[in-house]
Amino acid sequence: xxxxxxxxxxxxxxxxxxxxxxxxxxxxxxxxxxxxxxxxxxxxxxxxxxxxxxxxxxxxxxxxxxxxxxxxxxxxxxxxxxxxxxxxxxxxxxxxx
Amino acid sequence: xxxxxxxxxxxxxxxxxxxxxxxxxxxxxxxxxxxxxxxxxxxxxxxxxxxxxxxxxxxxxxxxxxxxxxxxxxxxxxxxxxxxxxxxxxxxxxxxxxxxxxxxxxxxxxxxxxxxxxxxxxxxxxxxxxxxxxxxxxxxxxxxxxxxxxxxxxxxxxxxxxxxxxxxxxxxxxxxxxxxxxxxxxxxxxxxxxxxxxxxxxxxxxxxxxxxxxxxxxxxxxxxxxxxxxxxxxxxxxxxxxxxxxxxxxxxxxxxxxxxxxxxxxxxxxxxxxxxxxxxxxxxxxxxxxxxxxxxxxxxxxxxxxxxxxxxxxxxxxxxxxxxxxxxxxxxxxxxxxxxxxxxxxxxxxxxxxxxxxxxxxxxxxxxxxxxxxxxxxxxxxxxxxxxxxxxxxxxxxxxxxxxxxxxxxxxxxxxxxxxxxxxxxxxxxxxxxxxxxxxxxxxxxxxxxxxxxxxxxxxxxxxxxxxxxxxxxxxxx
Numbered sequence: 416x417x418x419x420x421x422x423x424x425x426x427x428x429x430x431x432x433x434x435x436x437x438x439x440x441x442x443x444x445x446x447x448x449x450x451x452x453x454x455x456x457x458x459x460x461x462x463x464x465x466x467x468x469x470x471x472x473x474x475x476x477x478x479x480x481x482x483x484x485x486x487x488x489x490x491x492x493x494x495x496x497x498x499x500x501x502x503x504x505x506x507x508x509x510x511x512x
Numbered sequence: 513x514x515x516x517x518x519x520x521x522x523x524x525x526x527x528x529x530x531x532x533x534x535x536x537x538x539x540x541x542x543x544x545x546x547x548x549x550x551x552x553x554x555x556x557x558x559x560x561x562x563x564x565x566x567x568x569x570x571x572x573x574x575x576x577x578x579x580x581x582x583x584x585x586x587x588x589x590x591x592x593x594x595x596x597x598x599x600x601x602x603x604x605x606x607x608x609x610x611x612x613x614x615x616x617x618x619x620x621x622x623x624x625x626x627x628x629x630x631x632x633x634x635x636x637x638x639x640x641x642x643x644x645x646x647x648x649x650x651x652x653x654x655x656x657x658x659x660x661x662x663x664x665x666x667x668x669x670x671x672x673x674x675x676x677x678x679x680x681x682x683x684x685x686x687x688x689x690x691x692x693x694x695x696x697x698x699x700x701x702x703x704x705x706x707x708x709x710x711x712x713x714x715x716x717x718x719x720x721x722x723x724x725x726x727x728x729x730x731x732x733x734x735x736x737x738x739x740x741x742x743x744x745x746x747x748x749x750x751x752x753x754x755x756x757x758x759x760x761x762x763x764x765x766x767x768x769x770x771x772x773x774x775x776x777x778x779x780x781x782x783x784x785x786x787x788x789x790x791x792x793x794x795x796x797x798x799x800x801x802x803x804x805x806x807x808x809x810x811x812x813x814x815x816x817x818x819x820x821x822x823x824x825x826x827x828x829x830x831x832x833x834x835x836x837x838x839x840x841x842x843x844x845x846x847x848x849x850x851x852x853x854x855x856x857x858x859x860x861x862x863x864x865x866x867x868x869x870x871x872x873x874x875x876x877x878x879x880x881x882x883x884x885x886x887x888x889x890x891x892x893x894x895x896x897x898x899x900x901x902x903x904x905x906x907x908x909x910x911x912x913x914x915x916x917x918x919x920x921x922x923x924x925x926x927x928x929x930x931x932x933x934x935x936x937x938x939x940x941x942x943x944x945x946x947x948x949x950x951x952x953x954x955x956x957x958x959x960x961x962x963x964x965x966x967x968x969x970x971x972x973x974x975x976x977x978x979x980x981x982x983x984x985x986x987x988x989x990x
Contacts, residue, residue, distance in 0.1 A: 416872065428826060428871040429833070430864050431852035440868065447822075447869050450815035451882050454889050457812065464887030465894060467715050468701050468938030468963070469745050490608050496840035503835055506847040 416444055513540065513671035513987070516580045516728040517755070523566065523579035530563035530579030530623060537581045537625055541672045544990050547653055549645045550667040552586050553594065554626040562623045575621030576735045582617065583667045583676040586627040587634055587710035588719065590614050597710045598642035599632045601838045601858035611708020612743065613677065613719055613736040620735040625673055628663030632860045633829065634684055634712045636660050637923055641862045646919060649692060650988040651953050655916040658688030664722045665692040671987045675723040675732055681712045682817050683931030685720045686943040686958060690911030693945045693954025693982075695973070697721045697729045698931075700963045701938035702747040704733070705740035713824035716935040725984050726944065726974040730754035733966070747964070757967050758974045764798040767972065770805035770904030777811070778926045780913040784955055787947040788910045791957050794979050795908075805900040805907065809893040813929040816893065816936055819873055819886040826870030829863065894937050901962050906972055911943040911956035930958055940966045942973045945982045954982075 416424070421441055425432045432440060488501060497504040513536075514522070522528035538556050545551055559581065566579035584590065587597040589607035591614075596602045610618070617624075631641035639647045639662025647662045649655040650670035657666040661678030665688035668676050678685040680698035689696025698720040709719055719736070723729045734755060739748040771792070796802060834840035834854030841857050844850025856864070873882035900907065909930040914923055934941035940963070943956040959976070961969040977984070 420872075421868070424868055424872050424875070426848075426852075427875070428867050429830075429848065429851040429855055430859075430867060431849075431856035440865065443865055444869050444872070447818060450818045451873070451885075453815040454812060454819065454885050455881070457809070457889055457892055459885070459888035459892050462888045462891040462895075464884055465890040466887060467745065468894070469747075471745060487608075491836070494606070494608065494837035496834060496838075505835055506844065506850055508847055 416441060416448070513537075513674055515724050516577065516674040517731050519580050519674060520576070520578055524574045530566040531560060533579065534559050534563040534581050534623055534625070537673055540670070541625075544650070544670050544672055547648065547990050548650050548666050548670055549647050550628055550663040550670070550672065551583070551626045552596065552598065552629050552644055552663065555593075555624055559623050559625050566621060566623065575619060576731065577617065578621035580622055581625045581673050582622045583625050583628050583664055583673045584614070585630055585661050585664050585676070585678045587630060587679055588613060588677060589708040590624060595627070595710070596644070597633050598630045598644055599859065599863070600643045601832050601855075603839065605837055607708075609708065612705035612740045614708065616736045622735070628661070628667055628676060630663055631660035632863055633710065634660040634679055634681055635825070635862050635866055637683070637687055637928065639663060639688070640919060641860060643860055649916050649953075650990055651693065652951070653990065654918055655953070656691070656919060658691035658916065660684040660688075661722060662688045665689050665694060665696070668692070668722050668724060669694050669988065670990060675721060675728050678720060678722050679709055679712070680718050680720050680935065681716045682821060682935050683928040685722060686931045686941055687912055687928045689722055690943045690945075690956035690958070691916040693948075693956070695723045695726055695729050695942065695944055695977075697723075697733065697942045698934060698940065699733065699737065700940040700966055702745045703940070703964065703966055704737050705743040705746045707740055707742040711828040713821040714828060715824060716821065718935075726942070726970055726977050727755060727758060729942065730758060730970040730974070733970075752967060754967055754970050757971045760971050760975075763971050764795065764800050764975050767906070768801045768803055768904045769795060769906055769908045770803050770900055771908055772807050772810060772900075772930075773804050774807060774810040775909055775930070778913050778929075779924070780910065781915050783949040784910045784913060784915065787949070787955055788957060791946045791976075791980065792908070794981070795976070798975075798979060803904050805903055807893075807896045807900055809889070809896045810929060810933065812889050812893060813933050813936065814925045816886055816889055817932050818869075819882060820890065820936075822866045822870035823874050823883050824870070825866045826874060829859075829867055832859070890936055893933065897933070897937050897939070905961070906969065907960040909958050909960075911958045915949060915953055915955065930960070934960050938963050940964075940969050942969055944973050944977050944980065945984070946980045947982060
């Protein structure tokens with residue numbers, strides 16, 4: 416991984432990395448690349464990937480909005496660093512033109 | 513400290529008062545924990561109140577763990593209590609509901625003593641990655657207790673509580689149990705609900721038990737296992753009393769134990785090899801048949817674990833965004849900047865490193881070569897272990913290949929591969945202490961069983977415990 420790739424990965428992961436931390440992250444993450452190489456060794460072309468050890472399959476249902484008690488809504492919103500009414504308050508997503 | 517099963521019997525018969533037991537716990541904690549630092553938070557007042565209620569027992573109903581004190585790893589939710597997962601991100605978080613295991617423990621009458629230390633979000637094997645404190649091994653406070661459930665292991669080992677809950681994603685219950693000389697059990701994937709536990713890697717995570725003996729592990733599992741509609745992988749089954757199979761005196765006589773020949777490929781501490789061989793001899797004396805099994809894919813375990821775990825970590829930890837709960841940075845200038853700064857300022861280095869590696873292996877350009885390939889190699893490991901179970905009932909290895917190390921030293925990558933294999937394959941595993949080494953530290957052995965063979969696993973571990981020669985009544989002097 417190069418410095419530029421660390422920058423794009425860190426943006427995807429929403430991790431802010433300071434300039435003086437970059438070398439340590441690069442050194443440690445690059446040493447983990449060995450794992451990826453080790454896993455290329457066995458011939459597994461004919462095997463199916465395992466995501467879960469259970470035999471469960473995904474089941475779809477309609478997305479139905481159900482009513483929720485006011486106390487529960489309040490309890491959830493009160494955990495937020497900032498709220499306004501029944502909403503989480505965050506910074507502006509789309510800047511005004 | 514009396515063990516849980518015995519305590520429950522004495523509390524129910526009125527011979528012992530739960531409040532006295534709880535007071536004894538806190539007296540031990542006050543004396544010992546300043547040196548061990550197993551607990552992040554103590555609930556002395558509420559625990560005593562709960563115990564006094566038990567002692568009144570107005571409805572004369574006795575739960576499975578009536579009045580018995582328990583410690584809970586700080587990544588399992590108890591309603592209206594803090595849960596930090598040993599992270600600054602969740603420093604002020606209050607759980608809005610009970611985890612399923614907590615609901616079940618409340619029904620069973622257990623008394624909650626406090627929350628135990630761990631590596632931040634369970635990422636680590638030494639409990640040094642906690643954002644709050646380092647926990648010491650009670651057998652020698654200059655050594656690590658293991659991790660990530662190091663606080664739970666140390667608390668039980670030092671006799672501060674009779675038992676504790678932990679979570680195990682890659683050996684996080686069984687490795688510290690091995691290092692601290694107690695019994696650590698990870699159930700088969702899907703046996704115990706994970707609802708209300710802070711997720712690390714969802715396809716590996718399981719809640720499990722840390723106890724002084726196998727009987728208590730079986731008892732605690734009986735109280736918390738079983739189906740839960742809120743955890744989709746939790747398999748439906750009727751209630752099982754896991755203590756009921758423990759008295760099978762003939763279990764060893766018909767048993768076939770497999771020892772992987774790959775065990776000899778790794779550098780192992782000399783004393784571990786010596787005492788493991790002694791344990792094998794003891795099993796042979798009981799007419800257990802020992803067979804050699806061949807699982808070449810063991811060599812991929814560390815790489816498999818790192819790639820898949822980090823990928824799942826990057827997805828799970830994405831939920832910590834500083835919007836709905838947890839830490840929010842005051843320094844963000846835009847929404848993206850606020851996400852990034854909130855996470856960077858509150859998460860530890862190890863967590864951030866794993867998120868970054870996981871994000872990389874899941875990236876569109878890398879996914880096929882990294883994550884998808886790892887999932888296929890995971891299938892290879894599962895196939896080889898399934899094949900091995902045609903030749904044996906349980907796989908037997910040392911719990912770890914290395915003894916506990918001092919703080920700031922590094923464990924070898926292969927130290928707990930025989931534990932991690934159980935997480936990758938969804939199997940059940942239990943570590944049982946077997947011996948003290950020359951420097952007075954305990955070591956353990958590990959039995960791994962096929963998926964949902966947990967009842968038989970307890971029976972075998974219990975039978976081994978009886979012939980191991982390990983003195984479970986011995987407690988460390990701190």
